[in-house]
Amino acid sequence: MGILCLLRPSGIIRNMQNKGGVTMRIHELGEFGLIDRLAARLGEPDESVVVGIGDDAAVVQYAPDMQVVTTTDMLVEGVHFRRDTIDDRSLGYKSLAVSISDIAAMGGRAKHAVLSLAIPVDLDVERLDELYIGVQEICTEYGTHVVGGDVVKTSGPFVISVTVLGVVEAGKALLRSGARPGDLIYLTGTVGGSAAGLDLLEQGQGLAATLSEQQKADLLRFHQRPAPQVPGGRILLQSGGCTSANDVSDGVASELNEISKMSGVQLVVEAGKLPIHDSVRAYAALRGQDPLQWALFGGEDYQLIGTLDPAKRAEIEADFAKAGLALTIIGHAEAGAGVVLLQDGTRRELRPKGFNHFGS
Amino acid sequence: MGILCLLRPSGIIRNMQNKGGVTMRIHELGEFGLIDRLAARLGEPDESVVVGIGDDAAVVQYAPDMQVVTTTDMLVEGVHFRRDTIDDRSLGYKSLAVSISDIAAMGGRAKHAVLSLAIPVDLDVERLDELYIGVQEICTEYGTHVVGGDVVKTSGPFVISVTVLGVVEAGKALLRSGARPGDLIYLTGTVGGSAAGLDLLEQGQGLAATLSEQQKADLLRFHQRPAPQVPGGRILLQSGGCTSANDVSDGVASELNEISKMSGVQLVVEAGKLPIHDSVRAYAALRGQDPLQWALFGGEDYQLIGTLDPAKRAEIEADFAKAGLALTIIGHAEAGAGVVLLQDGTRRELRPKGFNHFGS
Incomplete structure (x- = not known):
C-alpha cells in the first residue's frame, strides 16, 4: 500500500x-x-x-x-x-x-x-x-x-x-439494538433534502428559475454535500442517554425498521413532526409532490436517527441547542414490533420502502 | 456499513x-x-x-x-x-x-x-x-x-x-527507511514462483504433462495461494535487529530499489544467492527461461525482503529455523545509492523493471 x-x-x-x-x-x-x-x-x-x-x-x-x-x-x-x-x-x-x-x-x-x-x-x-x-x-x-x-x-x-x-x-459506541419501550425517537437536522436535490437535478430544471438562489443552493447542498453529524453523535454518546442510533442513508423508514428489528420494540412516528427544510417544502409545492415521501423514503440525508431516554431529553436538547445543532423528537418506542406512522388520525405500518395499511 | x-x-x-x-x-x-x-x-x-x-x-x-x-x-x-x-x-x-x-x-x-x-x-x-x-x-x-x-x-x-x-x-513497526551501510539483505522463502505459476497457466499447458504433480501444484500454489509472511515478520520485529522490510509484491528488484531510496543506501545483491524453488527451476529449464528473471522482476511472491543488523543475524536465523521458516542472506548494504546485482563477476545496476549496464 x-x-x-x-x-x-x-x-x-x-x-x-x-x-x-x-x-x-x-x-x-x-x-x-x-x-x-x-x-x-x-x-x-x-x-x-x-x-x-x-x-x-x-x-x-x-x-x-x-x-x-x-x-x-x-x-x-x-x-x-x-x-x-x-x-x-x-x-x-x-x-x-x-x-x-x-x-x-x-x-x-x-x-x-x-x-x-x-x-x-x-x-x-x-x-x-x-x-x-x-x-x-x-x-x-x-x-x-x-x-x-x-x-x-x-x-x-x-x-x-x-x-x-x-x-x-471503549464500551460506549451507539448501537441499533438498545431502544426500549418508553424511549423517545430523535432525529437531527432535516430530512428529504437529498431526494429533493436529486429531483431538482434530474427533473426540475424547468422549475429552477422559480426558486430563489438560496433555495437552489440548499437543495444542491443537501444532495451533493451532506454533513455527517459527528458533533451530534458526540453529544448523544456523552449524554449517556442515547439508546440507539442510525444514520439516515437508506431513508427514515428504512433506518427505523432496522432499529425496531434490532432492538425488539415498536417505533411510533408522528408524520407532522418530521423536520423538513423550508426550501424542500417550497420545491415540493412547485413540483406538486408530497415532501413527506422524500423525508420518509428518500435517504442519503446522513442525519442521525434513534432513541433516547426521556429522562435525558432536556439535557440532550440543551446540548444540541448550545452547539447550534437541530434535534427533533418525532415519536416514541412501545412494546411490540415494526414501525407505525401516525398521520391525520390514521395509523399505518411504515415499511422500509412504503406503507402497509393495517387490516387491508 | x-x-x-x-x-x-x-x-x-x-x-x-x-x-x-x-x-x-x-x-x-x-x-x-x-x-x-x-x-x-x-x-x-x-x-x-x-x-x-x-x-x-x-x-x-x-x-x-x-x-x-x-x-x-x-x-x-x-x-x-x-x-x-x-x-x-x-x-x-x-x-x-x-x-x-x-x-x-x-x-x-x-x-x-x-x-x-x-x-x-x-x-x-x-x-x-x-x-x-x-x-x-x-x-x-x-x-x-x-x-x-x-x-x-x-x-x-x-x-x-x-x-x-x-x-x-507501539513504535516497533518495520519500515522501509532504516537500512544502514553494513546491514545484510535478507529474503524469506523463495521468489519467482508466482511468475512461473502464471507462465504455466498462460503459456505452459503443453509442458504441464512433463512436470510432476508436485511441481505443478507448487507452481499453482505460488501464484494462486501466496502465503503472507506474518510469522517471519513477527520474528524480525521481535529481534530488534531488522532495519527495513518490504513485501515482494512488485518484484525483488522493485522492492530493493524502494528500500534503497527510502533508506539512502546502496544495496548489493548476489544473483547466485537468490532463493529459487526447485519446481521453478525445473519449469524454467523446460521453458528455456532464466528463472532469475522471474525471481527479480516477477513479483506477487509476497515474501519479505529487507535488511538486518549483522550482529543479530545468527539469532534471527536460529528463530526462523526453529519456526520452520526459510531465511536467506542475499547481499548487503553499502554507502551510496541504487541497487547493484553481482553476477558472474559483473556488476550491473538493478532497476525496478530491468538492468542498466554501468558505463554503457
Whole structure:
C-alpha cells in the first residue's frame, strides 16, 4: 500500500509523459506522477499518524481507552453517482461523508481514511484533482487524515472505495439494538433534502428559475454535500442517554425498521413532526409532490436517527441547542414490533420502502 | 456499513426469488439474501470484535500499547485477475493475502478486514460462495476476522476492494527507511514462483504433462495461494535487529530499489544467492527461461525482503529455523545509492523493471 501504491505490475498505468496545457488522460501521467499529484492534494497528518503514505501500510495510534470504529463504502459511476448530478469536487466530499456518517452513527470521531480508485484509462486527470480537493475539504472539516489507498485501472466504470477508521470511548459506541419501550425517537437536522436535490437535478430544471438562489443552493447542498453529524453523535454518546442510533442513508423508514428489528420494540412516528427544510417544502409545492415521501423514503440525508431516554431529553436538547445543532423528537418506542406512522388520525405500518395499511 | 450493507437505494440488487438447483444470478438472490449467504461463509469473531457485522460500523478493540496498521488493495477482473488463471476460491484467498502481506511487512498481525465487492449483475452467485470460502480459509489461518464491507452492482468488471487492519507494538513497526551501510539483505522463502505459476497457466499447458504433480501444484500454489509472511515478520520485529522490510509484491528488484531510496543506501545483491524453488527451476529449464528473471522482476511472491543488523543475524536465523521458516542472506548494504546485482563477476545496476549496464 501507501497512498495509491501496491499497483501490481499488470495494473500499472504506464507512460510518464505530461502534456502541459492540454487535458491529460490518466495513462499520460504515469503511476508515480499520479500518486505525487493526488498526494499533494492532501493535508498534513496529525500526531495520530505514526506512518502515513509511503510504506507497506499506515500505522495509526489511538489512546488506550479508545476503541477503533471502521466502516467502508463503495461507489460506482452510473450506479451510485452520475456526472450530470454531482460535480467531481462534491463527489470527493460525499464519498468520504458517507463513511464518516457511519462513524458519527456510532458516536465516534472519524480519524483516518484509505481511498481506493478503479480508474477508466481515458478519465481526465483533472477529474481526480477535483475529487481530491473535495476529499481534502471534508477531511479538514472533520479532522480526518487520508493515510493510504490504491489506484488501479479498469475497463469499466469509475469505482471509489472508501474505508474510514474512527475512535470511540471503549464500551460506549451507539448501537441499533438498545431502544426500549418508553424511549423517545430523535432525529437531527432535516430530512428529504437529498431526494429533493436529486429531483431538482434530474427533473426540475424547468422549475429552477422559480426558486430563489438560496433555495437552489440548499437543495444542491443537501444532495451533493451532506454533513455527517459527528458533533451530534458526540453529544448523544456523552449524554449517556442515547439508546440507539442510525444514520439516515437508506431513508427514515428504512433506518427505523432496522432499529425496531434490532432492538425488539415498536417505533411510533408522528408524520407532522418530521423536520423538513423550508426550501424542500417550497420545491415540493412547485413540483406538486408530497415532501413527506422524500423525508420518509428518500435517504442519503446522513442525519442521525434513534432513541433516547426521556429522562435525558432536556439535557440532550440543551446540548444540541448550545452547539447550534437541530434535534427533533418525532415519536416514541412501545412494546411490540415494526414501525407505525401516525398521520391525520390514521395509523399505518411504515415499511422500509412504503406503507402497509393495517387490516387491508 | 455492516457486512455488505449500506447499499444505497440505487445500488440495491432486487428480487428475492431463489431458483433451487439452477445456477443463480446475483439479481435473483436479492440484497439481504446475498448478505445472509455471504456472512454465513465467515467464521465467528474473537473478543477483539466488539461490534461486528450488522451496525453502522464495526468496533474493534486493541491492547493499549498496540498501534493499528491499515492497508488496502483493489483488484479488478481483467486487470489484476482472470478467470482462466485463478479459481474463485483462490481469488478470495489471494485478495486478502495481498493486504495481510502488507501488515506482515510492518511486523504486525492482521486482525480485521473489510471487503467490498462491485458485482456485475449477471455474475453467478456460486462464484461469490467460492470467493468467500477462500476468504474464510485465509482468515482462519491468520486469525483475521471480516467485520464488514459493502456489496454494490456495477455495469463493468468485477471489483474487489480489501482493507485489512492489524496491530503492531507501539513504535516497533518495520519500515522501509532504516537500512544502514553494513546491514545484510535478507529474503524469506523463495521468489519467482508466482511468475512461473502464471507462465504455466498462460503459456505452459503443453509442458504441464512433463512436470510432476508436485511441481505443478507448487507452481499453482505460488501464484494462486501466496502465503503472507506474518510469522517471519513477527520474528524480525521481535529481534530488534531488522532495519527495513518490504513485501515482494512488485518484484525483488522493485522492492530493493524502494528500500534503497527510502533508506539512502546502496544495496548489493548476489544473483547466485537468490532463493529459487526447485519446481521453478525445473519449469524454467523446460521453458528455456532464466528463472532469475522471474525471481527479480516477477513479483506477487509476497515474501519479505529487507535488511538486518549483522550482529543479530545468527539469532534471527536460529528463530526462523526453529519456526520452520526459510531465511536467506542475499547481499548487503553499502554507502551510496541504487541497487547493484553481482553476477558472474559483473556488476550491473538493478532497476525496478530491468538492468542498466554501468558505463554503457
